[in-house]
Amino acid sequence: MMERRPRTGFLLLAALAVAGCARDALVVERGQSLVEAGATVTAASRQLLDEVAATSREASIEVAVADRDCRWPDIRIATSPEATGICAAPDQPGVAFAVVDAATLRPTLTLIDAVTVYLASVDEIVSGEPDDGATALSNAYADVQNLVSISAGVAGQPAPKLLNDDQLAAATNLAQLIGDLRKEQEQARRLELLERQSRKMSETFERLDADLTRWTQLVLRSDLDTIDGVFQARATQLRKTATDAELRSFLTTWADLRDRSEAARALPVELDKALDALRQAHADYLRIVENRSLSDSDRRAMAQIARTRLSQALSVVAGAVRAFL
Amino acid sequence: MSVIDDLVAALASLRDSLIRLSNRLETPGLATRALRGRIRTNEAMKKIAIQMAAGTMPAVQASLVIRAFTAGGLVSVAEAEDSMAVKAALAEAEAVLDDCETLLGG
DSSP states (O other): OTTHHHHHHHHHHHHHHHHHHHHHHHHHHHHHHHHHHHHHHHHHHHHHHHHHHHHHHHHHHHHHHHOTTOOTTSOEEEOOTTOOSSBOOTTSOEEEOOOOOHHHHHHHHHHHHHHHHHHHHHHHHHHTOHHHHHHHHHHHHHHHHHHHHHHHOOTTSOOOOSSOHHHHHHHHHHHHHHHHHHHOOOHHHHHHHHHHHHHHHHHHHHHHHHHHHHIIIIIIHHHHHHHHHHHHHHHHHHHHHOOHHHHHHHHHHHHHHHHHHHHHHHHHHHHHHHHHHHHHHHHHHHHHHHOSOOOHHHHHHHHHHHHHHHHHHHHHHHHHHHHHO | OOHHHHHHHHHHHHHHHHHHHHHHOOOHHHHHHHHHHHHHHHHHHHHHHHHHHHTOOOOOOHHHHHHHHHHHHHHHHOOTTOHHHHHHHHHHHHHHHHHHHHHHOO
16 A cells, blocks of 8 residues: 555646646647737727728818818818808818827727737747747837826826726736736746736727727718718719719719728627637636636537637638728 | 717717708708718717727716707708708707717817
């Protein structure tokens, strides 16, 4: 009996070690799925914001083209019922036409940066290549820390309004995580730090979802509708005065705009699918890193389901983004 | 749904009504007035998004939401041939948009 004890202990340790390896392998695999899903979302999100800013500028230009009394870029839409054109004369009441530019979109871009940096951290840790990631982490840390410092302001002085309170909280959490990761070299400890931050990152995904939905529904669609409205007014004029070639060219541009408007209507649904895929991949990742007692067959089944789900969702999203751009 | 979501829904409904009306209007002056209303409605929605992103969105009164829905209803039932009804509906929409612009910043 005395001889069997060490052997039993050895077998138990060996079994735990194998289970640990299986778990680590799954963490790596799921971490890679998370990185893949996240890269699609962050790329699509950035493309969407570029489109929001470009369409906003385009709308202001088309308004100015439709009414030569508009003084681009400072366009004021007439508010008096007696006004005859679209824009207000300098001495008439009017409301400023808002052009959404990169500065306005900065809070959302910060959230995308937060997701990107988080995914880079996951990637670095699961791939075990700290050397490649060290510089990126240092740069990201400097950027985020700088943003948090500016947004938090200096005592006694009002802070510039770069981020709203939720976004400042997300950026502060992120700065904390990156700061800890930079200090910690040991792999297991880094994974632990990442796990601790992961729940907070789930909230960041929700905020990003809400921001993107607002920019799409309230800004992109509104600017596209304004362009559609002024095209309608111009079409009335052009039908009387333009040559066939001029009218054909104009109508072709208008048809393209209608296609973009259709795609913009579908975009929130497709983005939602992409973010759902990211949320699901993230939730799977969290379950794996937090659950120490999954069987091998459980893991295999979960991995298969996650792969199928992700690949379906990502192909839908890729198609939708391609159709839009 | 928050009051802000309700206001967004009411403005979207007003915009749809203005689009349908402006498609039927033959008088250039009224068509341009309806187009201005449509653009101002779009601008109000954009400014809500901008204010929310910056965390500076002011509180919205439920009465404004109700007035925006009512204006959308009036615009949708106005017959394009009845210029008096069209003018009354557009005036109601413009009054609501004036208040939105005061709230959201011109």
